[in-house]
Amino acid sequence: MKPLFEQIVFDLDDTLLDTSGTLVPIAVRRACLAMIDVGLPMTIDSALLRRTELLRLNPRIDTWTELAQAAPEPIRARIAKAGSDAFYRYNVDELPASAFRPQEGALELLHFASQRSKLHLVSAGDEQTQRKKIERLAIEKFFASIHLVAPGPGNKHRAFAEIDRKFRTSPEERFVSIGNRVDTDLGEAKTLGWSTIWIRAGEHVSLQPLTSQEIPDFEAGSPMVLLRLWEQQFPTTVKDPNV
Numbered sequence: 134m135k136p137l138f139e140q141i142v143f144d145l146d147d148t149l150l151d152t153s154g155t156l157v158p159i160a161v162r163r164a165c166l167a168m169i170d171v172g173l174p175m176t177i178d179s180a181l182l183r184r185t186e187l188l189r190l191n192p193r194i195d196t197w198t199e200l201a202q203a204a205p206e207p208i209r210a211r212i213a214k215a216g217s218d219a220f221y222r223y224n225v226d227e228l229p230a231s232a233f234r235p236q237e238g239a240l241e242l243l244h245f246a247s248q249r250s251k252l253h254l255v256s257a258g259d260e261q262t263q264r265k266k267i268e269r270l271a272i273e274k275f276f277a278s279i280h281l282v283a284p285g286p287g288n289k290h291r292a293f294a295e296i297d298r299k300f301r302t303s304p305e306e307r308f309v310s311i312g313n314r315v316d317t318d319l320g321e322a323k324t325l326g327w328s329t330i331w332i333r334a335g336e337h338v339s340l341q342p343l344t345s346q347e348i349p350d351f352e353a354g355s356p357m358v359l360l361r362l363w364e365q366q367f368p369t370t371v372k373d374p375n376v
């Protein structure tokens with residue numbers, strides 16, 4: 134069977150898991166409340182509005198650091214940290230099952246791709262929280278390797294490089310990174326010579342490529358769109374191992 138790519142690397146949040154529609158609004162509110170708690174001089178409503186506005190103006194900024202600018206200088210760093218900590222780390226077990234909604238077609242895409250290629254997951258965030266999300270989606274079985282890294286520039290690149298080093302069996306093997314952020318998911322994979330696919334969804338949907346490396350080779354509005362395309366390109370029927 135002709136593989137799509139020999140190795141496919143997926144992002145988690147807003148690529149496979151619909152975080153913007155479910156988990157992000159809850160996490161943003163919790164983060165803003167945590168910041169107000171340690172001295173951010175804003176009401177919860179004005180903090181939420183301000184964050185939306187900041188992201189609209191520049192989707193690349195660290196919103197917690199920017200929001201903290203409203204506070205006196207000596208306590209800004211502490212306020213920003215309270216927001217970031219509360220945003221990335223929380224008790225997944227307290228959230229209802231409805232908060233863990235896969236992106237449209239995500240599970241079907243994983244099923245289809247895992248029969249043809251080796252899959253990997255690279256996700257940035259709080260390690261414990263991300264692990265719980267993976268558990269709740271029950272997707273661990275699809276991946277040959279899972280890499281949980283801290284948020285921030287360069288961390289995904291290091292994970293991509295490690296996957297390339299560990300799993301590449303020949304120079305001809307094709308790797309592709311699939312994600313919703315052109316900077317970390319795509320740009321940081323392109324520098325290794327990989328292909329890139331932009332799932333144009335979620336909170337960073339307005340984040341546009343700034344460098345040639347951030348320009349996707351292909352873009353799709355959802356995993357379902359990508360699945361439909363791949364089904365046409367690679368229509369081979371998969372042999373059922375039980376038959």
Ligand SMILES: [Mg+2]
Nearest residue numbers: 144146147313
């Ligand atoms: Mg993402």
